[in-house]
Amino acid sequence: MISYLCEIDWPTLLAFAITVLTIVCTTIVTIKHQKRALDSQIFVSRDASERDKEKSRIEFIANSRQLWINSLRDEVASFIAETSSIWDLFQQKSGRAEVLALMNAPEYAMSELANWSTAYGSAVTRAERSRAKIQLLLNPTEPASTALMNAIDAAYRTAKSKDDPEQKNSKVISALQPILKSEWKRVKAQDGA
Template identity: 30%
Template sequence: MKNIINTLVLLLFFISLNVLSANEIKEEQMEEKIEANNALKTKVSSLNRDVDLLSIKQQKLSDAIEKSRTVQTDINLTASSLVAYIEDAYTTEKPIPIKINQKTNWYIYLLPLITIITIIASTLLSLRTIKIKSHESISALKASNKNLVEINNKSISEEHDRTQKTIIANNRQEWINSLRDEITSFLAVVASTSPSQHLTQMNEAEKKNLWLHSYKIELLINPKEKDHVDLVDKIREEINNLINLKEETLISDIISISQKILKREWDRVRTFEKAS
């Protein structure tokens, strides 16, 4: 009797250690996920700040282009006024007859015209250069904004995938726990029933408890997987054995199938956790 008590104490001690280890591992995983989420938030904030800076630069560039257009308009107006003034001076004022005894110096007459043409050509060339550079700057800015948006969207998508995988893994773990608990409860009820005891001799609470666990297991399994269907068949067969007073028990078969199902589902949960 003392050996049995010592064995039970050691078993409880090992179970407590396993539970504590599982909780510590889960806490470490949660801390790692929280740190990853914080790092992602910091990266997204940095990207948003870069986008704001680029928007400010784009606005300054637009203001400079607008000022250049204003200067171009003023220059064009000045040049037009100057040309109009010269034309008006030649058409309205009467020429003063001057007798020149020396050869005409055409350079004096061509100099203002050459100056005007030079100013207009320089202005047009400058405006064209500004326009080309402005277009290149705007294109580069748009490309940079597009890259930042793509990086941001990719980061958000990856974080969404990791979160979704984590949620799926947690849900599958809860499902595994529920299935294991229901199978354990069902086997406990079956084991507590004597093979020679007829099912109708059980009290209403025991009957209800037996059928309750049986139906819960049927609702938890996947009818498209063969071993899940085999598990339900074994459970129904075990109930029929109790009803028909058969001494044959299928507890070992039910445990074997359950272990295979739970191990496979646990491997799937670990795969999701590694992927996230």
């Protein structure tokens, strides 16, 4: 029995050692390849995530600009409507003044004047609110914004002085259009259009 234990089957042992070495080396190589694949997937995932984050940021800014454009456009339209209402109220008052004087009904005349004053005060308040909103939407350091505010102030003064603000309101629109065009170009550039 000792002779059996002393005799080593070198070819079998060598084959066993080579098999063990092959398994160990294959496992090491497989682990390295899996690590590289995992690192590559992480890199691709991070890159895609960064691109998606940047795209979302750009879309958010573009949507915010579009909302700003719409808000400014709506507020200027409201302002123009209110300055026209102020002028219309003056026309209404001057047309009724003679009729009310001829009616010889001071109570009715006072009631009509009170109604007119309420409507006039409301129209002025709405115009001033629109003017303030427009001013808050604009950048006071930009020349186009300054030009728009100057046109708005001129239209407001004209309406309150009992004159037709139509020409001044046209200048408001003309001053607004370059701002809208510039912002629309920014939105399109950010969207990649």
